[in-house]
Amino acid sequence: MNETLNTIFNRRxxxxxxxxxxxxxxxxxxxxAGLSAPSNVNKMTWEFIIIDDKKILEKIAxxxxxxxxxxxxxxxxxxxxxxxxxxxxxxxxxxxxDCSAATENILLAAHSLGLGAVWxxxxxxxxxxxxVSKAIGNVPLNxxxxxxxxxxxxxxxxxxxxxxxxxxxxxxxxx
Amino acid sequence: MNEAYNNIITRRSIRxxxxxxxxxxxxxxxxxxxxxxxxAVNKQPWEILVVEDREILDTIANLEGFYTKMxxxxxxxxxxxxxxxxxxxGLAQIYWVxDTSAMTENILLASHALGIGAVWxxxxxxxxxxxKVxxxxxLPSHIIPLNxxxxxxxxxxxxxxxxIDKSCIHYGKWTK
Numbered sequence: 001m002n003e004t005l006n007t008i009f010n011r012r013x014x015x016x017x018x019x020x021x022x023x024x025x026x027x028x029x030x031x032x033a034g035l036s037a038p039s040n041v042n043k044m045t046w047e048f049i050i051i052d053d054k055k056i057l058e059k060i061a062x063x064x065x066x067x068x069x070x071x072x073x074x075x076x077x078x079x080x081x082x083x084x085x086x087x088x089x090x091x092x093x094x095x096x097x098d099c100s101a102a103t104e105n106i107l108l109a110a111h112s113l114g115l116g117a118v119w120x121x122x123x124x125x126x127x128x129x130x131x132v133s134k135a136i137g138n139v140p141l142n143x144x145x146x147x148x149x150x151x152x153x154x155x156x157x158x159x160x161x162x163x164x165x166x167x168x169x170x171x172x173x174x175x
Numbered sequence: 176m177n178e179a180y181n182n183i184i185t186r187r188s189i190r191x192x193x194x195x196x197x198x199x200x201x202x203x204x205x206x207x208x209x210x211x212x213x214x215a216v217n218k219q220p221w222e223i224l225v226v227e228d229r230e231i232l233d234t235i236a237n238l239e240g241f242y243t244k245m246x247x248x249x250x251x252x253x254x255x256x257x258x259x260x261x262x263x264x265g266l267a268q269i270y271w272v273x274d275t276s277a278m279t280e281n282i283l284l285a286s287h288a289l290g291i292g293a294v295w296x297x298x299x300x301x302x303x304x305x306x307k308v309x310x311x312x313x314l315p316s317h318i319i320p321l322n323x324x325x326x327x328x329x330x331x332x333x334x335x336x337x338x339i340d341k342s343c344i345h346y347g348k349w350t351k
Binding site: 007036046050097100101111146 | 269276277279280297
């Protein structure tokens with residue numbers, strides 16, 4: 001099987017991260033993967049906010065229900081739609097699809113680079129959009145956070161626990 | 176850089192096909208890649224239709240208001256749909272769009288990895304396009320087509336470099 005398909009098949013959500021930092025070069029690679037997504041009529045309706053400030057990461061963790069692990073991640077990438085770049089009329093909502101494709105690219109790139117990441121949904125939940133925007137501080141109204149992606153190097157414990165087969169269901173020579 | 180990463184940054188929309196048939200094994204792998212996408216609360220609210228019938232493919236190619244002309248020479252068209260009966264309830268129902276978009280990106284990346292050409296042509300949220308595709312493929316009202324992905328053997332591959340606009344990367348707080 002080729003390496004790309006393996007990456008697609010083996011990608012999983014990681015919610016526990018080691019203390020290891022992610023270098024700038026690796027972060028740039030993640031963003032380049034996001035930028036390589038296709039977009040409707042090539043509008044590239046996305047914006048990427050990279051958070052590596054521990055205070056902001058902690059603030060995001062406290063205001064999001066499913067984003068608690070953000071406080072332990074060295075970085076988080078917030079993929080946002082820029083409504084000013086969107087198509088007019090009923091095509092306006094294509095930004096959601098563009099940004100979702102970009103998010104999947106970032107998750108796959110992270111996996112291929114040995115990083116652990118998880119897609120936590122923000123849009124279209126109004127509270128989450130407001131809370132994440134507020135935690136970041138100065139996100140204009142035309143910039144809508146779609147996904148919050150905490151990223152870090154996975155800790156061994158999680159790799160083992162997720163990959164472990166449920167051996168308690170296996171019985172030899174009687175129950 | 177690793178092969179999986181290179182595959183992401185070299186993927187392109189392919190609109191020129193030779194008309195040759197893509198094997199069932201290859202299509203199965205591409206679809207499996209689609210199914211490996213993440214989905215909100217793991218609802219997997221998707222359905223995939225694979226159209227291989229020449230007559231239907233030709234009809235798709237000629238649909239008015241679509242960008243699907245290349246389907247004329249495609250081997251198949253993959254129609255990625257949301258199933259609103261499998262989604263989360265209430266306002267969160269619309270997460271199916273994000274889930275099926277991630278699935279679509281996986282399908283495009285797997286096609287590229289296998290040397291097969293593919294292009295994402297949008298259907299939802301255009302009311303007119305959703306209606307026309309639903310009628311053509313007899314879709315019930317809870318199955319909503321997100322897109323049509325014509326796939327085929329690549330001809331005259333365009334190797335233009337995609338311009339990457341980095342002005343939309345921001346560190347820390349929002350910066351202009």
